[in-house]
Each structure stands twice: as C-alpha cells, then as structure tokens.
Amino acid sequence: MVKYDYLIVGSGLFGAVFAHLARKAGKRCLVIDKRPHLGGNIYCEEQHGINVHKYGAHIFHTSNKEVWDFVNELVPFNRFTNCPVALYEGKLYNLPFNMNTFYQMWGVTTPAQAMARIEEQRVAVLDAMREQGITEPRNLEEQALCLVGRDIYEKLIKGYTEKQWGRPCTELPAFIIKRLPVRLVYDNNYFNDAYQGIPIGGYNKITEKLLEGIECRVNEDFFARREYWESLADKIVFTGKIDKYYGYCYGKLQYRTVSFVEEVHPVPNYQGSAVVNYTEREVPYTRIIEHKHFECFGDDVYANPVTVISKEYSTEWTEGSEPFYPVNDAANTALADRYRALAAQETRVIFGGRLAEYRYYDMAPVIERVLNHPEVKSW
Ligand SMILES: Cc1cc2nc3c(=O)[nH]c(=O)nc-3n(C[C@H](O)[C@H](O)[C@H](O)COP(=O)(O)OP(=O)(O)OC[C@H]3O[C@@H](n4cnc5c(N)ncnc54)[C@H](O)[C@@H]3O)c2cc1C
Numbered sequence: 394m395v396k397y398d399y400l401i402v403g404s405g406l407f408g409a410v411f412a413h414l415a416r417k418a419g420k421r422c423l424v425i426d427k428r429p430h431l432g433g434n435i436y437c438e439e440q441h442g443i444n445v446h447k448y449g450a451h452i453f454h455t456s457n458k459e460v461w462d463f464v465n466e467l468v469p470f471n472r473f474t475n476c477p478v479a480l481y482e483g484k485l486y487n488l489p490f491n492m493n494t495f496y497q498m499w500g501v502t503t504p505a506q507a508m509a510r511i512e513e514q515r516v517a518v519l520d521a522m523r524e525q526g527i528t529e530p531r532n533l534e535e536q537a538l539c540l541v542g543r544d545i546y547e548k549l550i551k552g553y554t555e556k557q558w559g560r561p562c563t564e565l566p567a568f569i570i571k572r573l574p575v576r577l578v579y580d581n582n583y584f585n586d587a588y589q590g591i592p593i594g595g596y597n598k599i600t601e602k603l604l605e606g607i608e609c610r611v612n613e614d615f616f617a618r619r620e621y622w623e624s625l626a627d628k629i630v631f632t633g634k635i636d637k638y639y640g641y642c643y644g645k646l647q648y649r650t651v652s653f654v655e656e657v658h659p660v661p662n663y664q665g666s667a668v669v670n671y672t673e674r675e676v677p678y679t680r681i682i683e684h685k686h687f688e689c690f691g692d693d694v695y696a697n698p699v700t701v702i703s704k705e706y707s708t709e710w711t712e713g714s715e716p717f718y719p720v721n722d723a724a725n726t727a728l729a730d731r732y733r734a735l736a737a738q739e740t741r742v743i744f745g746g747r748l749a750e751y752r753y754y755d756m757a758p759v760i761e762r763v764l765n766h767p768e769v770k771s772w
Contacts, residue, residue: 404600408433408632410603412607423626436450443684452473474589482681515542551672556707558649644728649710
C-alpha cells in the first residue's frame, strides 16, 4: 500500500527543501540517502570544535531576497565574506582581479595605470595572433590572453586551470572562459551578490531544520531496492544521477571531481584566510581551505589552539568517487539532453538538483528552483 505522497531520493538541498515545503503543505514524505548522513554536499563534520566542510568549501551567496529570507528563517547567517588570495611563487595576490591585485602585480596605484597595463598586454597578444593569421582564440589559453594579457594569465590562471581540468590550457576549449571580470576598484569581495554568509553553527543546522519532523533513512541506495522504494509513494523526487536512473541506456555522463586531504595542525591560525588558491602548476593541489575562518573572525580565531585544513586535488571522475562538476562539452551536453528528454516524459517522477539535471548549481539557485517548482506551486 502506498504510504507516502513523495519518496525523496537524496537529502541534499534540493531534496531537503522539497521535503520541507511538502511537509508544510501537509504531504507525507520519506527521504532516503545512500550516504551515511543527511545534507548532501553541504554536510559538515565537527572536528576539534570546527565545522569541516566535507565536500568542499561552501559559501552561501545570493541576490535573491526571497531565498535569503527563506534560509535566514531557518538559521541566522554570519558576516563571512569570501576574499580568497592566490599564492604564486611565494607571492600573494588578492582575488578576484582588482586594484589590489594590480598593485601587487605591477605596483600601479590608479585605475588608469592598471587599465593601461592590461591594454598594453592585450594588444601585444592580439598583434601576435594577427601576425599568425589567427582571427579568433582557438583555445582557453588564447582566450584568456586576449581578455587579460600575459601576466595575469600566467601567474593567476594558467596553472590553476590546468590542475582543475587535468589538461593544458592549449587543449581546453575557449568557451570555458567567456569573461574574466577585471575590477578597477579596491574590492576583494569575491561575489557581487547582495547577500552572503555561513549559517551560524554550520550547514548541518539548515539540514536539521529542513528535515525536522520528516522520516529520513540514511545508508539506503534507491537502486539497491528500486521496486520496493517505488512502491512506497505516489510520486518520486529523484536527485541522484540521471544517467544511472535510466540504466546508462545512452552511455555514461562524465564529471570532474575533487578529492580532499584533511590535516589537523596544532596551531590556531594556519594561513590567515579561509581560502588560498595555489596557482602554480607544480603545486599539486588547487586550494587549501582553513575551515575555522568560515565561522570565526578576528582574535576569536585564537580561542581554539588547533586548526583543520583541506587540500583540494582536482581529478577525473571514476565510478565510486563523488561526481561533482558536470563536463560542459558538446558530447556530454548532447548526451544529457537525450536523458532530459526521457525525464520530460515522466509523470510520476520529478528530477531535480545538480545530478538529476546534470547542471552545476550553486546552493541559492537550487533553493530557488524548488521554491518555484510547478509541483510546489500546485499545492
Ligand atoms: C566542491 C563543491 C563546492 C561547492 N561550493 C559551493 C559554494 O561555495 N557555494 C554554493 O552556493 N554552492 C557550492 N556548491 C554547490 C552545492 O554543493 C550544490 O548547489 C548543492 O549541493 C546542490 O544540492 P543537490 O541536492 O542538487 O545535490 P547534493 O547535495 O549532491 O545532494 C544529492 C544527494 O542525493 C544522494 N543520492 C544520489 N544518488 C542516490 C541514490 N541512488 N540513492 C539515495 N541517495 C542518492 C546523494 O548521496 C546526495 O546526498 C559546491 C559544489 C561542489 C561540488
């Protein structure tokens, strides 16, 4: 006998927000997740009094007031502002590229001087390309050089991007980098959004609030007992991999993944920032995250004598590792479209979230999608 209105496969933000709203609308929900914990990729593990972001640094940011109000009603947010720095050959540069970066790069102090430096380098690149008969950038390297010139590309983009994609920039398509915003103001705030922060007490607080009063089961893989799970509910909200849902009938979608190597250090402050990017190709990791800086500011950092860091290594996805980033090339996009066409024909299954839609979403857009979902609007 059908016991639930909705079986929700996956307790990440899409599944948890859906379940929360469904419960408020009086619907009966069961949430299952194959991982040993709830929350999907926003899950944090407490270590030495520090919330460690187990699936990579998560910084909430949005300009959507409805989404911001929605999450703040669950848990208040702190004032964390993402101001990452890049380390290249022992020298630190502020990100995103702004007047601080240009001062560190060239010693220039005015926007006009910075603009002149960038233009001078761009023109040199464009002239060299023209001499070789190249009219359009043929790869990511040429694209980046045309946008920001050689110094910024070589020190801050090249090595980092090659580590991220596991290939030389000359072999990556130009479209990966459409724009490289250059800020001619002294502003290290990475995001342009109106709101950003970290939930006070960590992301697990959000998951707990969202799933309050809802039946949840962890360590349960939908595919291990598919018929059984399907028999339990009228409708299914599926947030797992769409290609797997269809038995890989058209083939497997590709992903990039990141592996995290955690280290505990007996010092109160390891790098003085939540995020440091390592932009040299020779350093094998892309970033070091120091988790305490997401929730601890100023002298409070020193109240805890220990710190936890994660080194991030970007790698190709293989079966068994976490599928993180969809590969947005022509082949994978075409394949995903074929699966999406199958999904569009389903009347009993709702596909949502980053894996089921095969799209990279930040947290706020995922919430926005659930809030505006036709199923949710129909209640
Ligand atoms: C490394 C990294 C860093 C990020 N940083 C940021 C950031 O700074 N800011 C930001 O806004 N966003 C960030 N994001 C994006 C954010 O993680 C996503 O927007 C969010 O996790 C999407 O939620 P979701 O529910 O779609 O997916 P998920 O959180 O992945 O949830 C899907 C859930 O489904 C479960 N599942 C899958 N298959 C099955 C199955 N067969 N049976 C049962 N359960 C199943 C999984 O175990 C998982 O718990 C980052 C993402 C990554 C990968």
